[in-house]
Amino acid sequence: MSDRIRFENVSKFYGEVLGVNGVSLSIGPGITSLVGPNGSGKTTLMNLMTGLLRPTQGRVEVLGIAPSDAERLFRIVGYCAQWDSFPKGVTGYQFIRDYLSLHGFKGEGAHKLAWAALERVDLTAAGDRKVAGYSKGMRQRVRLAQALAHRPSVLVLDEPLNGLDPMARAETIDLFESLGRQGMYVIISSHILEEVDRISDSVVLMASGYVVAEGNIPQVRQEVKDHPVQVLVRCSSPSLLASRVFIQDHVVEAKISNDGRGLLVRTRDAEEFYKMLNHVAADGVVDIETVAPADEDVNSIYQYLIGSSGDGGAQ
C-alpha cells in the first residue's frame, strides 16, 4: 500500500468549464492546506480525491486506493464536504450514528463512537437536539464530527473553519494539529492562507484550476517570487517598446496584442520592469497610455490570500 495521496496529471472539466488542469501532487502525512481564491479548484480536488467526481483525465490514488473503490476508501477516509445540508429531522447524534451504521458499526459500538465524535468537537450538550436548530458553527462542527466518527486515517476538510466563532476556530485548529501530530493525513482547504499556514506542514497554492506553488510556506513564497508576471502596456508604438524591453534580462516574453495597440510583457521582476517603463516614458520615445496586469497573476493571488505583501506576514 502506498503511503501518499497522489494526483497524476489530473484534469477535470465540467463540460467546457475548467475545474482543475494537469494537477500532479503527492501528499504525505500531516496537515496539507489547499489554498486559493473561490473557484480555484480546491473543492474539485477534494471531490476527485473522494470519488464524488471522476477525473476527465489522469489518475488519483489515496494511499494506493482508487477513489472509485468506496468500500475500501471510506474505511480510511473521512470527508467533511462544503455543503451545509442535513437529512431532515435528525438530531446531531442520529446524524452521526445513521452514517456509522453504513460503515458497519452497530449497537453500543456505534453509540459510543457517535458520542465520542460529538465530544471531540465539543457538541455533547447539543447531541440530542435537532440539527435544524443548530447555529452555522454548530452545523459545521457536527459535520466535522461525522467525518471523524469512524476514526479515519485520512481526513479531508473543505473550508472547515467557515462559520466558526474565534473560540471554536481556535479549538478546531488545535484538533487539526493534534490529528496531524498523530500521523493522520489532514487535507484542509481555505481561501485565507493566514488561517492555515501556522498549522500546515505543506501548502498547495491554487489559482484558476492550476497548482501554482507547492511546498512549505518559504518554498511557496519563493515559487511565487520566481513566477513571471504578465503586464499589458497600451502605447503609441508597441513595436518600438518591444525593442526596448527585449534587451532586459528579466523579460521572458513580449508580444504585440491582437488589436495592435498594446504590448503584452511577461517578466520575472515586475519592479525592474516598471522602473524601465518610467525611463521609456521620460525619454518620450513612446507615449505610454496605460499599464495594467494582464491576468490574475500568482503574486496578486498570493497577496490576496495573505491579505498583505508577499514579503511580510505569513511565516
Added chain:
Amino acid sequence: MSSLLQQPWTTWLSQIAAILRMDLRKSFFARRGALVYLLALAPALLIVLHAMVDHHSGMDPASHVGEDTQIMAVIVQVYYIRFAVFFGCMGIFTWLLRGEIVEKTLHYYLLTPIRREVLAAGKFFSGAIAASAIFGGGIVLSFALMYGHIGAAGRAYVFDGAGLSQLGAYLLATVMACVGYGSVFFALSLVFKNPIVPAALLMGWETISGILPSLLQKLTITYYLKQLTPLDTPSTGLMALFTVVAQPLPKAVAVLGLLLLSAVVVACAGLGMRRMQISYSVD
C-alpha cells in the same frame, strides 16, 4: 458461482438494513407524500359515500355482494394497479435519489464504504416497502369498507367465500406493481430530472402492452400484472386495453418474470449509479 458466494453479503445486507431504517421514515412521513396517501385512500372515501347512499336508499346491501365484488375488482385492477400505484410510484421512486440531490444530502451516502449497487438496492427496497405498505393499506381499507357495510353477508363472503383469497391476490398484484413500476421509475430518475415526460412515455408503453408483439409484451409491467388479477373485469372497448390478458401465464411464472424484469432494471440503475458524480450546482 464461487466468486458470488465469496462476496461480503452479510455486510451488504446490514448496509441495506441501515438504508431502510434511514429512508423509510422519509418515505412515510415526508410532507410531499400527502399526494401519494391521497391516491391510496381516495377509493376508501368513495366507498364510504357508496355505503352511505346504500344506507339511505333502504336497499338490502346483501343483495348486491356480486356487484360490489365487481366494483372492487375494477377499483383494484384499473384504478389502483393501472393509475394510483403507477403515479404513486412515480412520486416515491423518482424522489429516492432526486430528493437527496435536491436536498444536497446524497453525498453522505456516497462518502461511506458502500458499493453504489448496494446503495441502489437499499434505496429501491425502501421505496418498494413504503409504496407496498401505503397502497396495500389503501386496498385493505377499501376492501374492509366495501364488505363491512354489507353486514353478515359481506362477512360471510370474506371469511367463508372467495373474499380473502381475492384480497390476497389484490395485495400480491399491488406489491408486484409497486416493485415493477418502482424499478422503472427508480432507473428513470437517474436519467431524467423531471419525471413527467418519461412517465407519460411509460404510461403509453404500458397501455399498448396488450397489442404489442409477444416478445415486447414481456418487457411491460402490465403483461405480468394482468396475470395476477383474480377476477375478470369488463373487456370491451377501451377497457380491454387495461384488462384483456393476451397470453395467459401461471401466476408463479408471472411473479418470477416480473421480479426478474425488475431486478434487471434495478441492476442497470445500480450500474448507472456507479458513474454518478456529485455536483449539486448543476442538478
